[in-house]
Amino acid sequence: MVLLRLEDRRAACLGLVLSALQKQVSQLPVPYTKQQEEADEYGLCRCCIALAEFTKSFVVEVKRKDGNYATTAEDEELRTELLKFCMRSLREPLLEAELNRNRKSSLWLFATEIMVILPAIQESLSELLFFNSLKKSTLMDNSQLKESRACLAYLLFVQLITMDSFPAVFSPVFVLQCNMEYINQLLSSKKESHLLKGLALYSTSLERVQDNSLPVSLLELKSFYSVPQNLLKVLTDCPMQHLRESGLQVFQLFINKLDAEAKHKFFRCILKTSNHAGVESYVVKNIRNQVAFSMKPGNANKWFLGEEFVSLLGLVLCLPQGAETDLLNSMDRIMESLNLLRYLLIRDEGLWSSTDVWEELGRIQDEYLKMLRVCISISRAYYSAELKALRENQKLKAKEARDAARSTRLVKSITVKHKQVSNMSPDVQNQVLQSALVTFDLMESLIVRIEEITEEKLKISN
Secondary structure (H helix, E strand, O other), X not given: OHHHHOOXXXXXXXXXXXXXXXXXXXXXXXXXXXXXXXXXOOOHHHHHHHHHHHHHHHHHHHHOOOOXXXXXXXXXXXXXXXXXXXXXXXXXXXXXXXXXXXXXXXXXXXXXXXXXXXXXXXXXXXXXXXXXXXXXXXXXXXXXXHHHHHHHHHHHHHOOOOHHHOOOOOOHHHHHHHXXXXXXXXXXXXXXXXXXXXXXXXXXXXXXXOOOOEXXXXXXXXXXXXXXXXXXXXXXXXXXXXXXXXXXHHHHHHHHHEOHHHHHHHHHHHHHHOOOHHHHHHHHHHHXXXXXXXXXXXXXXXXXXXHHHHHHHHHHOOOOOHHHOOOOOOHHHHHHHHHHHHHHHHOOHHHOOOOOHHXXXXXXXXXXXXXXXXXXXXXXXXXXXXXXXXXXXXHHHHOOOHHHHHHHHHHHHHHOOOXXXXXXXXXXXXXXXXXXXXXXXXXXXXXXXXXXXXXXXXXXXX
């Protein structure tokens, strides 16, 4: 090989060659499915294997002298160029590729080669991942370096490539804390390949942590705030169902790892910031589970039984928009909140009677139910009027010709496009309005049951 025979500027020439080759390879589309990778229509897989083969001689050169690492300036520069090659490869194409250790594809083999080169040129994986150094930060743009390291973390902890040589001295909590930076980088992306890797890395990092062990102090770290917020965006905004389902599993896994105080603080944060009834209802369901867990012998704590819990309950039993609350949009949260309230009331009153918690609970309950009844009354009146108007309108339109009726509906849908219900066909509108009225009946029946339980308890206490 010509480059190996050069005596001067061999490392610099290698760097130029590798950079030029990778720039060309980066313009090729990355195959995402098994079929695309096997077909390798654009030759990216073959190029990657060729690049790995091309660098082997230089890796051997760095390691020569009976297996000892070279210490000359030229060899140090050679190591740096090989490191740059590895970090660029991690970002492009490996971050975009679908990798699975159960399928030893061409890109999987290329990823393995990259992970083998790093320790071979005396680059510590733990130092690359967990400890920032000035030398590493000058390799490439900071954002690009984060993406490369995020892919490195994914290959190591999820795909387990070279995991057998990784130091076992780092605690699971420390690894999670360090990986949160890379998880945040991946989950903030809009690309499916990045999101999949981010969710997998998040899940794997959490699985190694003991349940109910993460302290509340971790939630004060920026990454422990940013990652759940990005995860919530995946749950609420991502159009791909499999990502939303995976995201929900990871969300629950994260909750399971928090200790009682951390759960309490996390739930408060979500209830205050999510602005999504589905997410909030899921949190309320978790609150109920935590109350049930805390009621078991040996699990009692103030965060889900005492005065601290009452403050959390104040956020749950709350209608921020008051009488103007959109009950249909908030239905999931309201129904879960009512179920939680009913659950608390039917539990053994001895758990509450020794403190002022019961009285405070009663005050919150009265205020919440009173406002909720007002909302139901207003909403029922509105939707009943809409349903009546719709039926009268349908009777009039039944007398008109089919084409005239279709034309009328088209004009209506255009002129009131901003109103969701009005955009629907009359039959669908009818179903939606009737469903709304049934929902209000369900809410009211729960309220009545809660009031009955309350009265029964008052009679018993008197």
